[in-house]
Amino acid sequence: MKSMPFRITGRTLAVAAPYVWLLIFFLAPFAIVLKLSFAEPLIAQPPYSAVFEWAGGLLPNFTGSLDNYQFLLTDDLYINAYLNSIKIAMVSTILCLLIGYPMAYGIARAPGAWRNALLMLVILPFWTSFLIRVYAWIGILKNNGILNNVLLGLGIIDEPLQLLHNNFSVYIGIVYSYLPFMILPLYANLARMDDSLLESAADLGCRPWQAFTRVTLPLSIPGIIAGSMLVFIPVVGEFVIPELLGGPDTLMIGKVLWNEFFQNRDWPVASSVAIAMLVLLVIPIVIFQHFQNKDSESNP
Amino acid sequence: MNAVESVTGSSSDGSPYVRIENVTKRFGEFVAVDNVSLDIERKEFFALLGASGCGKSTLLRMLAGLEKPTEGRILIDGQDMTNVPPYERPVNMMFQSYALFPHMSVEDNIAFGLKQDRMPVAEINKRVEEMLELVQLGQFGKRKPHQLSGGQRQRVALARSLAKHPKLLLLDEPLAALDKKLREQTQFELMNIQDETGITFIVVTHDQEEAMVLSTRIAVMNQGVIQQIGSPNEVYEYPSSRYVADFLGSVNLFEGEVASINQGIEIRLPQADLHLVANNRDNVTIGQNVAVAIRPEKISVSIDKPNELTNQCQGKVDEIAYQGSLSVYQVKLADGRMVKVSSPNQVRTAKRTIDWDDSVWLSWDTDACVVLID
Incomplete structure (x- = not known):
């Protein structure tokens, strides 16, 4: 029997290209970090011990250990950082949802000509560097910043409020930065909704707010989940905002990770922190995918 | 059917059941319905017939309360309904798109309006069962709308709009989405259901054959104006204008x-x-x-x-x-x-x-x- 010869066609290339991309830029770094997380720190170049040792056999010997992961569990710092990150991500997600839902609803219900202009306003901040926008918040929130000066000028307060470098400013920065990621999927979901469903709800006896809770809200759950995941997942690992706007008590795993790598120079522990975070995030992603599949089943 | 006795009592003062009085509806400059007056009797199967854009659907939507008349009054069973919102009208509508709630099962769709009225659960269940039987969908109660065929969805929509025993049922192109064979069969089912329930039906259609088969009276509309009202026989055999003569057959x-x-x-x-x-x-x-x-x-x-x-x-x-x-x-x-x-x-x-x-x-x-x- 002749085996099928493997031929490189345009089609194979097109299909292979994204896989090759993922292999090189995602899977390979992941493998390196995973390997690192089993190593021990050394004062050397590179600053970690070997995980595989060549003993002359067919396969190298595994000489790494799970010590780093054990260390993560023994030191409160990491567990607290994880928990705090998740707490901040959850609160931010809820805030984004509370602010973003009415906005998405308003845009979806706006007359056609307005709709694109309003959507444009949501997307517009992306045209400025993320970092610059976060710095702008420092200018607004600092002690002699815009907000305090306005409040002082109006005589509402007598001395500047401490708005910056605490959890409040972190929430402001996160909600501000991630709000579009909540609004856009929600808008996509709400704009798609058939007006006659609301009319039919009204016809069957629903006041407008009842029609909202019985029809609009349940039908927008896929949008709520998509938006929440798009906010929650990156916020858990957020580093820039807590670093710039947060205070000394703002403990987030992204910041801990940074410190391990660049302050402590403990690459293996930093890697295990990264791996643990990834595992932590995979769970909500899997839930998200599960709901997405369910959604595409019920709306073929 | 004893379940619908509440709607079959007689009008208090012998006036027509549905009265449309000099109703005009403008959308900006465009006059969709132009000074229409129309009386519809109890238990009638009334058809609003016309080409698309003639104002028939707008008139129907005004009866449902989904649009407000610019001028004129609408009375149902002697009560002025002109400014009553749709959720307080004793009227239900079957939408052309059916507008079934995709996230609810067939049963929940039918029970939707009853739950809204806070009817006791046992009664809701009984009513839903009745309705499923009426439209011959007994074994489909647990399905979601996307698991049904077009004809079955049409019947769910009909059952849902009948479930509250409205005084008036409005049907917007009820058979337009069905193929010819199914449409003919469904026409007769609609007539039977109307007969059984005794509810006044108003149907909007662009299909003259459908209007003639279904209805006791037809109003032929053109450019927001009623051209002629009469029995199918009258409007066909004795058209009053060139438009009606040409439009029907x-x-x-x-x-x-x-x-x-x-x-x-x-x-x-x-x-x-x-x-x-x-x-x-x-x-x-x-x-x-x-x-x-x-x-x-x-x-x-x-x-x-x-x-x-x-x-x-x-x-x-x-x-x-x-x-x-x-x-x-x-x-x-x-x-x-x-x-x-x-x-x-x-x-x-x-x-x-x-x-x-x-x-x-x-x-x-x-x-x-x-x-x-x-």
Whole structure:
């Protein structure tokens, strides 16, 4: 029997290209970090011990250990950082949802000509560097910043409020930065909704707010989940905002990770922190995918 | 059915059940419904018939409360409903798109309005079961709308709109999305359901056949105005205007001038030396420009010259369309005018007696001519 010869066609290339991309830029770094997380720190170049040792056999010997992961569990710092990150991500997600839902609803219900202009306003901040926008918040929130000066000028307060470098400013920065990621999927979901469903709800006896809770809200759950995941997942690992706007008590795993790598120079522990975070995030992603599949089943 | 007794009591003061009083609806400059007045009786199956954009759906939506009249009043069972929001009207609507809630099962869709009214659960369950039985969907209660066929969805929509036992059921193009066979079958089901429940039905349709089969009365609408109201028979056989005559079924229209009025009205057509004689009617004077409408099926076609003296002419067969149950002939008269004639194919013959390019005689009764002055 002749085996099928493997031929490189345009089609194979097109299909292979994204896989090759993922292999090189995602899977390979992941493998390196995973390997690192089993190593021990050394004062050397590179600053970690070997995980595989060549003993002359067919396969190298595994000489790494799970010590780093054990260390993560023994030191409160990491567990607290994880928990705090998740707490901040959850609160931010809820805030984004509370602010973003009415906005998405308003845009979806706006007359056609307005709709694109309003959507444009949501997307517009992306045209400025993320970092610059976060710095702008420092200018607004600092002690002699815009907000305090306005409040002082109006005589509402007598001395500047401490708005910056605490959890409040972190929430402001996160909600501000991630709000579009909540609004856009929600808008996509709400704009798609058939007006006659609301009319039919009204016809069957629903006041407008009842029609909202019985029809609009349940039908927008896929949008709520998509938006929440798009906010929650990156916020858990957020580093820039807590670093710039947060205070000394703002403990987030992204910041801990940074410190391990660049302050402590403990690459293996930093890697295990990264791996643990990834595992932590995979769970909500899997839930998200599960709901997405369910959604595409019920709306073929 | 005892379940619907609440809606079959009689009107308190003998006034019509639904009264539309000088209702006008404008969207900006556009007048969708123009000063329409209309009375609909209890238990009627009333059809609003017209081409798309004639204002029929807007009128229906105003009855449902989904649109507010710019001017005029709407009364249902003696009560002014003009400013009552849709959720407080004793009216339910079956939407053209069905508008079934995709996240709810068939049962939950039907129970939607009942739950909204806080009906006890046991009663809701009983009512839902009744409704499922009424539309013959007994075993489909647990399915979601996307798991149903188009015809089944249509029935769920009907069951849902009937579940609250409305005083008035509005149906917006209820059969438009169904294929021909299913549509015919569903027409009869609709009529049976209306009969069983005794609810007043108002149906909007652009399909004249559907309107004629379903309804007890038809209002033909054009450009926001009601052209004619009457039983299917009246609007078909005695159209009041050129528009109605042309819109309902097919018709041959002859424009001419009234020559004399004796036993009948004699109409002279300008170019042709053709004289038409119609039965007498009011409001016609000599010299007036009128149109004569003759239905294709009222004309007989023959090879030999018929015996009648009036209402006959000669022509040549230009086209024959065989439609199974009947054949439609396009006959070209001497002046180039085309006349449409249909005749039933009563005998199954391989050989046609009348063929293309045959010279034929057309004849009809004076009764077949309808004189139109509008």
